[in-house]
Amino acid sequence: MSISLEEVRHVARLARLKLTADEEARFAPQLANIIDYLGMLQELNTDNVPTTSQVTGLTNVTRADIISCAPRQDELLACSPLPKEDHQLLVPSVFS
Amino acid sequence: MSYTNLTISTAHQMLSAGKISPIDLTKHCLEQIEKTDPTINACITVIKEQAIAHAEDAAKRYKNGEPRGILDGIPLSIKDVFCIRNIRTTAASHILENFVPPYDATVIGKLKNAGAIFVSKTNTDEFTCGASTETSAFGVTKNPWNTETVAGGSSGGSAASIASGQCLGSLGTDTGGSIRQPAAFCNVTGLKVTYGRVSRYGVISMASSLDTIGPLARSAEDCAHLLEIIAGFDPNDSTTPQVPLKDYSMEAKKALPKYRIGIPQEYFGDALTEETKIAVESAAKVFEKMGCTLIPLSLPHTKYAVSVYYILSPSEVSSNMSRYDGIRFGPGPKKIPDDLQEYFFAAREEGFGDEMKRRIMIGTYALSAGYYDAYYKKAQKVRTLIIRDFEEAFKNVDALLTPVSPYPAFKIGDKSQDPLQMYLADTLTIPSSLAGIPGISLPCGFTSEHLPIGLQLLSPAFTEERLLQLGFHYQTATHHHLTCAPITI
Numbered sequence: 299m300s301i302s303l304e305e306v307r308h309v310a311r312l313a314r315l316k317l318t319a320d321e322e323a324r325f326a327p328q329l330a331n332i333i334d335y336l337g338m339l340q341e342l343n344t345d346n347v348p349t350t351s352q353v354t355g356l357t358n359v360t361r362a363d364i365i366s367c368a369p370r371q372d373e374l375l376a377c378s379p380l381p382k383e384d385h386q387l388l389v390p391s392v393f394s
Numbered sequence: 395m396s397y398t399n400l401t402i403s404t405a406h407q408m409l410s411a412g413k414i415s416p417i418d419l420t421k422h423c424l425e426q427i428e429k430t431d432p433t434i435n436a437c438i439t440v441i442k443e444q445a446i447a448h449a450e451d452a453a454k455r456y457k458n459g460e461p462r463g464i465l466d467g468i469p470l471s472i473k474d475v476f477c478i479r480n481i482r483t484t485a486a487s488h489i490l491e492n493f494v495p496p497y498d499a500t501v502i503g504k505l506k507n508a509g510a511i512f513v514s515k516t517n518t519d520e521f522t523c524g525a526s527t528e529t530s531a532f533g534v535t536k537n538p539w540n541t542e543t544v545a546g547g548s549s550g551g552s553a554a555s556i557a558s559g560q561c562l563g564s565l566g567t568d569t570g571g572s573i574r575q576p577a578a579f580c581n582v583t584g585l586k587v588t589y590g591r592v593s594r595y596g597v598i599s600m601a602s603s604l605d606t607i608g609p610l611a612r613s614a615e616d617c618a619h620l621l622e623i624i625a626g627f628d629p630n631d632s633t634t635p636q637v638p639l640k641d642y643s644m645e646a647k648k649a650l651p652k653y654r655i656g657i658p659q660e661y662f663g664d665a666l667t668e669e670t671k672i673a674v675e676s677a678a679k680v681f682e683k684m685g686c687t688l689i690p691l692s693l694p695h696t697k698y699a700v701s702v703y704y705i706l707s708p709s710e711v712s713s714n715m716s717r718y719d720g721i722r723f724g725p726g727p728k729k730i731p732d733d734l735q736e737y738f739f740a741a742r743e744e745g746f747g748d749e750m751k752r753r754i755m756i757g758t759y760a761l762s763a764g765y766y767d768a769y770y771k772k773a774q775k776v777r778t779l780i781i782r783d784f785e786e787a788f789k790n791v792d793a794l795l796t797p798v799s800p801y802p803a804f805k806i807g808d809k810s811q812d813p814l815q816m817y818l819a820d821t822l823t824i825p826s827s828l829a830g831i832p833g834i835s836l837p838c839g840f841t842s843e844h845l846p847i848g849l850q851l852l853s854p855a856f857t858e859e860r861l862l863q864l865g866f867h868y869q870t871a872t873h874h875h876l877t878c879a880p881i882t883i
Contacts, residue, residue: 316739349774353830359632369496
């Protein structure tokens with residue numbers, strides 16, 4: 299069940315990571331080693347076992363839709379290093 | 395006088411009696427940071443002026459005989475993943491190195507109202523992903539007991555700051571052992587709470603089905619005082635159930651019932667060093683002397699826990715890290731590409747360190763088409779089996795007693811080149827994290843090389859008071875927790 303260099307490149311692309319050749323060479327055997335180890339779960343029969351995605355048992359937690367003014371808009375905008383215009387952030391264009 | 399093993403409880407008595415002032419105490423901690431941090435590197439940011447200003451306010455309250463409670467005027471450090479308004483919060487990552495949040499995390503607001511004083515933001519593995527603080531973008535934190543060894547992780551900065559006398563307590567986060575293991579490595583007491591007991595609003599996420607927030611301090615009693623302030627339902631965190639709170643510090647001091655304490659055999663396997671085994675077994679005998687019964691038992695799925703964790707937690711990490719794209723968070727690439735996709739690639743390549751890239755890739759792999767059933771779904775099923783192990787055990791026992799870590803603090807660099815070995819460092823803390831149950835890490839002795847050894851106690855969900863009570867009574871019978879690290883002398 300190990301992972302090939304091709305798969306490492308594919309996964310990196312899915313994860314929006316651009317790896318250098320040096321990183322690929324370093325990560326591929328490390329990831330293969332880890333994924334081989336994780337394979338031990340296959341030896342367990344889990345046919346009738348339900349999945350656990352969370353442990354609180356809480357479902358559909360809602361609260362009143364009340365607008366709070368903290369933090370203020372200008373404070374939030376100040377968190378971003380991007381340029382600002384008319385109380386908005388300027389981001390790179392999606393379509394060139 | 396020396397404040398280096400001063401507990402919060404004792405400090406509050408001294409402050410109330412006017413024997414010391416919050417200003418002296420805070421200045422002492424800031425001086426201790428100046429003295430020890432060039433060696434230890436526990437702090438990412440030191441909060442000097444604001445700390446002194448807040449200490450002056452606390453001094454006035456004590457002078458008027460109106461302190462806000464036991465935490466008033468107490469200097470604390472805070473792991474650098476908690477948002478404090480107008481204080482830089484980095485998650486030890488380049489991608490957030492200039493992030494200054496405009497709001498307080500819920501628990502930070504609660505501590506501020508209680509009068510606590512923040513002296514530093516402490517080092518951690520990047521986005522809390524690690525067991526040694528070696529993956530921090532701000533350099534490794536060194537262990538105050540031996541500076542060639544790691545302080546543990548990911549809350550290594552928090553544990554080391556207490557052990558170096560830089561503060562009286564700290565807040566950390568624990569996803570797979572990140573409070574308990576550094577506490578054990580640095581001779582500090584650390585509490586991992588039940589999942590959902592403490593609000594995570596305003597705390598930078600790692601793995602959302604596992605992350606918890608808890609205190610580190612010099613005693614179980616101090617952890618109880620901190621928990622009392624930070625615990626509880628929060629409308630801003632939909633994962634906090636409305637389970638009633640306890641008066642934790644009062645419960646901790648109640649006479650110890652004849653608890654049945656389970657000793658799970660899987661936690662005492664071959665990987666355990668002899669010295670750790672001896673120290674933990676003699677700690678068990680202390681509980682026996684106090685009237686508890688030791689019951690050997692088995693948690694059969696223990697060996698699968700690391701595999702489950704290293705599928706589920708990187709999957710959640712890969713999802714949580716998608717917001718760091720150079721637009722929503724992060725400074726963006728140095729050279730702006732024409733194409734938006736390339737912008738994301740470059741921002742993330744420059745912003746994340748190796749371990750984050752590895753975890754994001756493991757998670758993306760486990761969630762990708764063709765592997766989802768074999769890895770992610772399979773791990774979710776085995777998580778159920780691990781939870782059932784604990785449920786079965788707690789039918790017969792009130793708590794479980796184990797080592798925190800198979801070995802004491804390891805040498806810096808020893809495991810950082812082999813990620814799998816680093817993951818296995820959390821073998822004994824991960825199963826309880828998957829089950830969402832609470833655990834406490836208590837100092838229980840030293841190796842022949844004077845490295846601290848930690849004892850772990852686990853109990854059913856929402857019974858933190860039982861762990862704090864066991865811890866309080868253990869620390870009444872022993873004095874390991876008050877032994878000072880060489881750097882403080």
